[in-house]
Amino acid sequence: MTDLLASILYGDWILHALIWLPLAGTAHVLVSSAERARNVAFRWSAFVFVLSLGLWWAYDPGDGGFAMQSSAPWIEAWGVSYSLGIDGISVFMVLLTTFTSAIAILGSFEYVKTRRKAFYALMLLLETGVVGFFLATDVFLFYVFFELTLVPMYFIVGIWGGERRIYAAVKFFLFTATGSLLMLVAILYVYFAGGTGSFAYDAFLNAGMSLREQLWLFAAFALAFGIKVPVFPLHTWLPDAHVEAPTPGSVVLASVLLKMGTYGFLRFLLPFFPEAAQHPAVVAVMLALGVVGIIYAAWVAAVQPDAKKLVAYTSVAHMGFVVIGVFALTLNGLQGGMVVMISHGISTGALFLLLGMMYERRHSRLIEDFGGIGRAAPWFATAFAITALASIGLPGTSGFVGEFLALLGTFETHMATGAIAATGVVFAAYYMLPMVQRVLFNELDKPENRKFADLSRREIAILAPLVALMIWIGVHPTPILERTEPSVQAVLERVEDARMHAGGGEDAATGAAGGFRSFAPAGDGPAADPAPSGAPAAPRAAGPPGGGR
């Protein structure tokens, strides 16, 4: 496969193709008829997805740096370039995007009845924006794509949404725009004050900001990405946007758009401002917000009468695991965060699709309007149950791998935080199982539900790959982990290097204790030994894990 891809120079054109082909699809949709729009859009998105699959083989992790790089000057006077690249972090974000875009478009066939051309054009435009965001290696270009995603999503919610769509769309827009404007200021500050002379990613890495500057810039970036994630207490736009958005909008929003926030953490926040990112106060705040998000959102989710709102809140809880995994600043934590991002994209996307199918049949999102669906639609119920279990992290499903690694990684450096966050697995059952019961189980007591149609072939085609992925990632996540590891490691090393410069003498001393390094009474708290400096380095150096390729 690798040879085949090399023979067609796959690496040279694929990144450009993934960005611009959906846009070509947009144009195609606009010139085709309203009836054919959905088929055209689906074919384009499916084509893009199939093309992107080659990345699985063509992307060679190597040392974790950017691969398939290309760069062309765009606005030379400002040092802006059109540069793309892909690494172990973005490759899965891109695959997730192309996959969910195709699935979401297929899932919208019955849902979207009005202004179909505009809808599908916007969906493809959104894909361009998101893929561009994940592939950009120029900060200016990245910002452009970041903003670009805002526009189609705003219209998707605002036009095809539910009753309170305007409120939801404006709220979404204002939240995100506020954050991104602050980020723009921060980007410009680095550009001018850092004297980078260009917006290239590498130039920003070497901008040489002081700790004081870094803290401010970190705050601006963290706000922009934190809103996107969303981190408690910046999350209240999400339930509204999800509830009002049409099914495909919710799917893309949950699967991909939220990941832009956590991707931003990994790609920009940690590498650009490594000293700020490991500042004890910053770590303490971020971990606290992550843990609060996990538990608070789980609690709020549990009492929601609206199934869609419930799932929206669970997103906040899931993303909390990513936040703690990232800011624990351990390899396991970061890897766990990566897998949660992927897993959440699949399982929550699937949940929104399933809720959409419920809505199409019964025109209700209220949990109390269902009950006993397991009898009426057993295939639907099976898919729903598996997805719900993957969402709450049952071992053998994708959810477990991510949560386990994120918690393990957090526990390594912040024992108390990890322990509190671990209670999230109980609260996950507390919010999910009652909904599963009230929708699928209990008596089939409402006559309308007796007619609840089971999955159609199209719906099976949508859900089957999602369910298969949940189980496959749960059973054999190693191929993913080994692709992300070098890049995640590189992020971590950048943060750790910064500590060395900042005088990490005493850290090395505490880290050398070995054995039960965290059993020391002072083993917790943000200031305590975040670096497994000595011991784990040895096995890592001993051999490239999973180096079978």
Added chain:
Amino acid sequence: MVTGVSAALLAGLPASAAGAVSEAAASAGASTGAAAWEPILPGLIVLLPLLGFALNGILALLAARDSSAALREGRDWNPFAGPRRPATHRLPSWIGPGAMALAFGLALLNFLGMPADLHDPVIRSYWGWIVTGDLRIDAALQLDQLSMVMTLVVTGVGFLIHVFSVGYMAGDPGYPRYFAYLNLFVFFMLVLVLGSGFGTMFVGWEGVGLCSYLLIGYWFSDREKSDAGKKAFIVNRIGDVGFLLAMFLLFQGFGTLDFIPIFAGAEGRVAAGGVAVTAITLLLMLGAAGKSAQIPLHIWLPDAMAGPTPVSALIHAATMVTAGVYMVVRSSVLYALAPTSQAVVAGIGALTALVAATVALQQYDIKKVLAYSTVSQLGFMFLAAGVGAFTAAVFHLVTHAFFKALLFLGAGAVIHAMHDAAHHGDGHLDEQDMRNMGGLRRYMPVTCAVMWIATLAIAGIWPFAGFFSKDEIVWYAAAWAGAESNPFGALYAAYWGLALLTALLTAFYMARLMVMTFHGANRTGEAARSHLHEAPGVMTAPLIALAALSLFGGWINVPEELRMSFAGLFGALPMSEWLHHWLEPVTHAAAEIQTAGFGEAARTAPVGGGEAAWALVSTLAAAATVAAAVRFTSTRKYVPAAEDPGPRRGLRRAAYDKWYFDEVYDAVVVRPVVGASRWCWKAVDTLVIDGFVNFAGNFARLAGWAASLFQTGQVNMYAFVLTLGFLFVLGATVFL
């Protein structure tokens, strides 16, 4: 990829050939001690039930497709209407038990082939499950004496219960779904007992929890039953947090989650009695308490009786609920290093045994009595582990699997008969309430006979299985109390007293159950009575097999001293203490640590008297209690359930109401959490955060006004085209 994985499983490739040999496997000396023995397709033991699940699952989906289509069209759907059942309801009778029979056969072959002097476990590694950084969790099986015993119990008793289910569930429309779940359960249970580390074990651990959830709520249309399933899952997850945290600590201390390196290195890496190992073992015990229904997490098991009765026999008596005991025994080295944790484990066990036994005394639902009896017997097993008698814990686990599975299946046969009778009887008849039974011996003599065997076994009467295992536990509690330098000596003496008392209560409530069910006058009612019947052969055959095991099963571990005392019978046995010797390679490390720490255990009870003397005392006391209970129960007048409000007040009422655990949890945990959840939503989210946001939004009303302009339709297109144009410029500047 998945097919590759299953191919590797089928082939049972040696670890090195699978290309995923872990350091653990290498350091286990797989090449030295174990090379002599090649297990036969161990992966297939696990895979067969999974295959059964897949096939039955497909049949279940097909059948459900039919039934739901009929429901939508308003037709009646009865798979049993025709002269011959449809294939979806015929094939599972063969697939379900068939997969189990093959798995059991294969396990037996491996058991027979396993050399007695095998000192190091054999690891079969199939693929690297979670591999990142310095973490490596392999999908690997560990074959040793302990996992072999557990595998035999799971597949053997599991097979019998599958066969029983063919009869019991014959008329259930969800027949294929039932067998799919049951097979899936066995798969996860085998992963649990055969997994080579805590990580793999956890997969089985939560997997069996899932199947328990699905099977408790098998009749999911019934709200009460699906509530019970949900409760089981959530309570289990509380325990699972403990398991998770213990794993995190283990990983920090050992850099791995594999059993072999952890147990081999434990003595060197953790301080005996230190905070670390105590924390790890207590957290593991939290997990065990959840899975094995020990105080304070026992509350889910009685509710779990909502599931079909064979499920109660398999999952909630014989196998899954003993997983906690297995885990503690598996981690015996760690527990031996943490005497405080052992005292806690023993204390929880003894307390649970007593409390559950008192509740069992006052219950009228036949399955509730057995459920509390199970909780109580599990307490005995934890007591055993807590006094360092790890072999005794496994021994009681095995014998309990025999007689408790038999009791549940027997109860199932009774309920089966009562169900048919109630169907023909007048009005509502609670088919599980013993007050509605009585005198069933005449209608179902086989069931009555085998259940008496099980009753004598659980009551601890010589020479039935339970006598040997329970006596050993009680004895070790006494011996441990008198160990040379045991800091908790007095505490263990108290545990010993509790255990003795509980043993007598056990004899009492079981005799009460038997008398109320099978003896005295029949209280079923005229119309129903004529429809009472003995169970069909497919159900009685497993009962008889289990009765034989309940009778003779205890002989696998006859203590040396008793072998001499009762020479007339046991002198003929080829060897005494077989199980003890068999498990020696697994338990000897813990035994050595304990002997080094506390010295030899005493050979006399705290109040004097040796092993044989107390064995005699206990069997006589148990026999006397059974006789007393029979007499007491026979002379009491029971009225049908509908006419009986239950005990009015006092301790009897409190025991009847299960000591109000559920009520306390509801007041202390459930209501506050739900209240806090509502408060978070209404007060924090809606009022504070959104209040602030909307305030800020009103401040920027202009933006809203501007946004409303966007909604004119034309403007939409305008903005859209603007974006497109922007992108066009972007593209053009790049390529041109």
